[in-house]
Amino acid sequence: xxxxxxxxxxxxxxxxxxxxxxxxxxxxxxxxxxxxxxxxxxxxxxxxxxxxxxxxxxxxxxxxxxxxx
Numbered sequence: 673x674x675x676x677x678x679x680x681x682x683x684x685x686x687x688x689x690x691x692x693x694x695x696x697x698x699x700x701x702x703x704x705x706x707x708x709x710x711x712x713x714x715x716x717x718x719x720x721x722x723x724x725x726x727x728x729x730x731x732x733x734x735x736x737x738x739x740x741x
Contacts, residue, residue, distance in 0.1 A: 679718045686714055689726050690733060708740040 676684070691701045705711050713736050714721065721729050 678722070679715050682718055682722050683711060683714050686729060686733065690730060693726075693730050704737065708737045710736060 687698065687701050687705065690705075691698050694701070710733055713733075717732070721732060724732075
């Protein structure tokens, strides 16, 4: 099995925590993240975001999604 990159692990961490925080299914998170390009945002912002608190990361994701709407 191939080892995940730190960026991939971070994205999975974000999906799981976003799902819990928003009380929605994982598939809904994935669909919304795809729709609003959140995966690319998380990958591009990894260096800054991975050292922040989960609440900060969730707030940043929400802000990013709201700007896309």
